[in-house]
Amino acid sequence: MSIQIPRGTQDILPGQSEIWQYIESKARDLSRRYQYSEIRTPLFEHTELFLRGVGDTTDIVQKEMYTFQDRGGRDLTLRPEGTAPVVRSYVENKMFGLPNQPVKLFYFAQMFRYERPQAGRYRQFVQFGVEALGSSDPAIDAEVISLVMNLYKELGLRKIKLVINSLGDKESRTAHRDALMSHFSPRISEFCSDCQNRLEKNPMRILDCKKDREHELMKTAPSILEYLNNESSAYFEKVKQYLSDLEIEFVVDPTLVRGLDYYNHTAFEIMSDAEGFGAITTLCGGGRYNGLVEELGGPETPGIGFGLSIERLISALAAENVTLPVETQLDCYFVALGDAAKDYTVKLAQALRLQGYSADRDYQDRKVKAQFKAADRLNAKFVAVLGDDELKEKKISVKNMATGEQTAISLDSFVDEFRRLQA
Template identity: 75%
Template sequence: MSISIPRGTQDILPGEVEKWQLIEKNARELCEKFQYKEIRTPIFEQTELFTRSVGDTTDIVQKEMYTFEDRGGRSLTLRPEGTAGVVRSFVEQKMFGYANQPIKLYYMGQMFRYERPQAGRFRQFVQFGVEALGSADPAIDAEVISLAFSLYQKMGLKKLKLVINSLGDKESRTAHREALINHFKPSIGEFCGDCQNRLEKNPLRILDCKKDRDHELMKSAPSILEFLNDDSRAYFEKVQSYLTALEIPFEVDSNLVRGLDYYNHTAFEIMSDAEGFGAITTLCGGGRYNGLVEEVGGPETPGIGFGLSIERFIAALAAENIELPLNEGIDVYLVGLGEAAQDYTVGLLHKLRKAGFSAERDYLDRKIKAQFKAADRLNAKYVAILGEDELKANKINVKSLASGEQVEYSLDEFIDKFKSSFE
């Protein structure tokens, strides 16, 4: 019986995984410059964490979570997104009491959602995200957006579009909620079952419906921007002024609501405008979530963050035909000829690696021609050839595969001399 990979997952093989490593490396370096520190939370959490924070009217909670009961009868869920776990940790570890505020964190890891697999969308996917907790300053909204935008630009993406919206504060959202109910209620029977269930619970979610997005009432739905009170409007204007100061172009889209219940005030998405990228253009999404910390048992604490899919990041790079500067090739390949020489290369290989070189040798007892082919496949810069005669003479020949130039070194001085040729 053959066992195949589960639907909606993928094996990331050598040759491809280096792209992931480069994105992760750049993300970590950028976070260090922005003073965001890494946090690692469990892959599974209590189910209640997600139903309370993400929202029980969302598609994630209603349809997409991988939930199971452990042997103790506890309901646990594989994390479908990163923010809830970070906020839970913030509360449980009492980070709100740390001297340095706001708390600026980033995470990178697997998330799980049971949804229909398609290009750039998987049931197990890797998400990179940041969270800034403890500040209600609109400047940090702009900082969070700029961090995401900077990462995409650092990797060479150019065809980017930032879309922003304000979901307002509690007062603004309450007024907008009533307007939405009045707008949709007379014709709610024409909408899908999910929208009908959301009408009273969370009518804002109706605007995020994929099935009914072309319905006429969607186009004429009241905009949240019409219901922003003075404080919310001033906040949103500040965010826009800061983005302008950071020279980050953006568009305001009053229909942008995001798919999670915890958002308020700033909401944003970064999209790819690259030709042929696909129907789903969103690369990154996030926003402000004042009130979420209290929802999971903590003190009143404002927060903002984003999450982005590494899979979709790689798809966007491919759509723009961006060649990544991957660290391909090795420094030296040891060619050993004869049993004694092969035995000697075991220790010599270890010394080369300890000296800081990327190095390899033959493990299949191949002839010299096959060993040179192996060195070529590994894109080796040099081949160091050691035969029985060279071993007896305490010599080793080093050949540059780029120029063909060959140099003979004493075995005793080989590593020091070889190192000097790299300096």
């Protein structure tokens, strides 16, 4: 019996991995332009981090985490999301004391959630995320949103929609919580067991329920926007103003609550409007999480961030028929005729590689015609042909595969003359 890949995971093969590398390089470059620095956190953390950071009423904690005990009896969890680990590291390493504030971070990280696999959604997936800690300026909310919107646009996505909401501050959420409890309590028995459990702990989570989304009480539930106090309302208006200043179109959706307990004030999602993308259209989600740093043992510190799935991004690119300009061309392929020439091309290939060129040669002992076919498959810019006779004359023939032009150059100055052919 052959061993197959676990359900909900995938192999990223050559030909696909170059697409991932291109996306990652774009995200890294954009993060640099916005002055975000990379952080890398462990693949697994203490389970308590996610219980406290994500919230024990969330689907992630209740149903989706991969949790295990190590040999010391410690409860550990494979990372299901990126914000809590970054905030844990921020607190543990006292980054709140750094001279440059706010602390602006980005990450690429593998995440693990036990959920039903479907198109573009896996149990192991890769997330690109950004976190900005230490500023309560609504302008940084707009900056974080603009970063991810620009990433999608620079990669070629056009059919995307930004949806935003305000979840308010503590006072606003308390007033909204009371209204939701009064609204749902009389008929809570008509809802699923998860919603019944959330009524007392966090009634806002009911609005995010997938099972009962069509229930009539969902449509008439009190909107958080009706309970924003003056400060929260002014904050949200400022965020919207900055987005308008940046010419970023958005839609306000008062039912948007996100799936994690730590959000407050600004919450947002970016969705694909591409035809045939699928029922689950969300590409990216994020928001402000003032209070999370304190919950994890740090000083009072505001924060905002987002996370996006690379797999979902690639699915959206496919839905819009976007082809990324991935560079796969080989600079030089060596064709050798004779044993001495074959041996010599080992050194020539290394010389080019050390100067930054991509180079390859035959390792299958193939005939000359088959070697040229291999060069074609590898999309070689140049093919360098060396035989034993040419080796004695210290010459090598280099063919430009685009023009067909052939040039004989000296082996003694091969790298320098090859560089001139590239110009």
